[in-house]
Amino acid sequence: MPEGHVVTFEMEADESPDLIPGDLLLSVRTKPHPTFSRRSNNVDLDMKLVVSLKEALLGFKRRVKHLDGTEFSVSATGVTQYGTVIKVRGKGMPRYGAPMQHGDLYVEVLFDMPNMLSEEQKKDLREHL
Structure with missing residues (x-):
């Protein structure tokens, strides 16, 4: 319900x-969820997915637990830009x-950059990039 x-x-x-x-009237209020948020159309959802820098560069596959308890996969192959949105x-x-029709889920992919690199990591990156 909206x-x-x-x-x-x-x-x-x-x-x-x-x-x-008289009539009893109940107004629907949505409790904020730590993972999912509704879009203004009330059927599409948004979520943020944080992956490692390695996963952002090489690809990833993650299992996500939905509000109804089911699990599904979110994946990307190759390089994923920060802020890329994957539609599920x-x-x-x-x-x-x-109720048999559902909206879509929009997954925004984020990743953390390291604060610093060791000299060995810098050397490895220079050699391989």
Whole structure:
């Protein structure tokens, strides 16, 4: 359900003698998640994936645990630029009113650069790059 959607439970509010029960209204509020965030269309998700510099240069394959507990793979071959976004079709939220249809997941790939290199690492890089 989209953020702010109101669910109405007709005649489910408090009862009083000689009065018809009113409607109970619930407004959907989304709790922030440490891994996933919703896009404004409420069905597509974003997440950040941090890989090593080696993985960014040579490729990677990672298993990701989804909100529903299932796991899926996110992978890239070869060099991946910082901030590259990988679209994973069908791994977003279910569409309201059509729960068999899902939005997409957009994975932003990030990596940490080392703060410093040893002389040996510098030598190896000079020889191999």
